[in-house]
Amino acid sequence: MNDKNLSAHSNQAVWHPCTQMKHHETFPPLSIVKGTGAWLYDESGKRYLDTISSWWVNLFGHCNPRINAALIDQLGKLEHVMLAGFTHEPVVRLSEKLCAISPEPLGHCFYASDGASATEIALKMSFHYWQQSGHPAKTVFINLQNGYHGETLGALSVTDVALFKQTYAPLLRPSPSMPTPDWRFARDGESPEACALRAAAELENYLAQHHATIAALILEPLVQGAAGMGMYHPSYLKRARAICDAYQVHLIADEIAVGFGRTGTLFACEQAEISPDFLCLSKGLSGGYLPLSVVMTTDDIYQAFYSSQTSQAFLHSHSHSGNALACRAALATLEILEQDNVIAGNRHKASYLNQCLQPVQAHPRVENFRNCGMIWAFEVSDPAPGFTLKFAHMGLDQQLLIRPLGNTVYLMPPYVINEEEMHLMAQGVLHILNHI
Numbered sequence: 001m002n003d004k005n006l007s008a009h010s011n012q013a014v015w016h017p018c019t020q021m022k023h024h025e026t027f028p029p030l031s032i033v034k035g036t037g038a039w040l041y042d043e044s045g046k047r048y049l050d051t052i053s054s055w056w057v058n059l060f061g062h063c064n065p066r067i068n069a070a071l072i073d074q075l076g077k078l079e080h081v082m083l084a085g086f087t088h089e090p091v092v093r094l095s096e097k098l099c100a101i102s103p104e105p106l107g108h109c110f111y112a113s114d115g116a117s118a119t120e121i122a123l124k125m126s127f128h129y130w131q132q133s134g135h136p137a138k139t140v141f142i143n144l145q146n147g148y149h150g151e152t153l154g155a156l157s158v159t160d161v162a163l164f165k166q167t168y169a170p171l172l173r174p175s176p177s178m179p180t181p182d183w184r185f186a187r188d189g190e191s192p193e194a195c196a197l198r199a200a201a202e203l204e205n206y207l208a209q210h211h212a213t214i215a216a217l218i219l220e221p222l223v224q225g226a227a228g229m230g231m232y233h234p235s236y237l238k239r240a241r242a243i244c245d246a247y248q249v250h251l252i253a254d255e256i257a258v259g260f261g262r263t264g265t266l267f268a269c270e271q272a273e274i275s276p277d278f279l280c281l282s283k284g285l286s287g288g289y290l291p292l293s294v295v296m297t298t299d300d301i302y303q304a305f306y307s308s309q310t311s312q313a314f315l316h317s318h319s320h321s322g323n324a325l326a327c328r329a330a331l332a333t334l335e336i337l338e339q340d341n342v343i344a345g346n347r348h349k350a351s352y353l354n355q356c357l358q359p360v361q362a363h364p365r366v367e368n369f370r371n372c373g374m375i376w377a378f379e380v381s382d383p384a385p386g387f388t389l390k391f392a393h394m395g396l397d398q399q400l401l402i403r404p405l406g407n408t409v410y411l412m413p414p415y416v417i418n419e420e421e422m423h424l425m426a427q428g429v430l431h432i433l434n435h436i
């Protein structure tokens with residue numbers, strides 16, 4: 001077998017996520033052999049700036065020396081032990097740390113390995129809580145239009161992205177979508193805040209009628225990621241919290257993408273000064289190193305499961321719950337966030353990148369240019385067929401790993417990106433806009 005056969009064979013053996021495999025006939029996947037900082041290197045030695053943090057997970061660069069050192073130390077001690085009946089230092093330290101830094105009163109951490117599983121856990125816990133608290137009719141979850149919460153069946157039920165959902169509709173539980181507060185849908189002359197408050201008023205009307213059967217509202221605070229980086233005013237979250245309280249409905253904040261500083265504060269909910277009943281975290285939690293997710297919840301919910309009856313416990317499990325290596329990577333990540341005063345530093349980086357992006361913002365084909373913390377996005381008008389793939393491939397020629405969502409181009413770089421790299425990223429995007 002020659003090399004070409006070998007690579008064709010291996011391409012068929014790996015079935016890639018979110019990919020029409022036939023496209024690999026024209027554009028085979030890039031084989032990455034190493035990474036340092038914000039850069040990834042392919043087999044031929046070409047390098048690419050990771051402008052989307054490898055699907056939004058990487059915070060402090062690839063092969064970060066401090067996270068590597070923590071993992072090497074942990075490898076010499078314990079890689080994993082089951083978390084039922086056993087515990088270990090990394091999971092205890094991580095849980096205490098998360099409880100200390102998250103909005104009060106979230107004092108309990110339940111672990112899984114990926115974001116979709118965190119969504120499943122929050123939904124099941126909410127439902128089970130109401131079963132055990134005298135409200136067995138509360139069995140319906142509501143979400144926001146254009147919301148994304150993962151792609152397992154339960155998570156997909158509360159997701160509102162047709163591309164991922166439509167095919168599987170017959171398998172899913174009906175889950176009503178409330179109007180989105182995304183300011184791109186503002187009416188003429190309406191401010192982002194007025195748009196958010198109008199959406200909140202519609203949420204209130206809905207709950208006033210249906211609260212008796214609603215267990216929880218799940219949403220992505222401030223930025224609706226997968227549906228195209230839709231951004232909205234924090235007033236929506238403030239109102240949603242108050243409305244959920246008034247109607248005895250749980251609020252599930254899915255900060256899987258926006259947690260750990262992405263929106264400019266450690267957690268997006270902080271910008272509305274609210275605390276959810278469930279907080280889902282994953283992606284950046286382990287610095288993008290290892291699969292890890294957590295659902296944090298309140299004493300009230302924890303106590304509803306605390307009983308001498310086994311059946312009243314939350315009997316949900318994942319084999320790798322609280323994996324020691326993943327927890328250790330998360331501890332190292334949180335240490336960097338804190339010790340290096342990253343969130344304040346990101347403010348300077350964001351203002352620098354906004355300057356670099358001025359010609360992009362002013363480009364005649366750019367619409368709805370927006371920025372929230374370390375997330376930038378805009379729509380490109382009049383996209384030709386095949387725009388999304390073409391943009392990504394032109395990006396590679398500009399040394400950029402960039403993957404638009406439809407005609408939405410976004411940047412979500414690792415926090416270690418420096419000024420020179422930000423300049424290169426902005427120049428590359430402008431070049432593509434001028435030639436696509």
Ligand SMILES: *Cc1c(COP(=O)(O)O)cnc(C)c1O
Pocket residue numbers: 114115116117119148149150151220225226254255256257282283
């Ligand atoms: C990525 C994402 C998920 C799903 O996480 P996976 O680890 O991909 O299952 C859920 N919610 C939001 C907001 C996300 O961005």
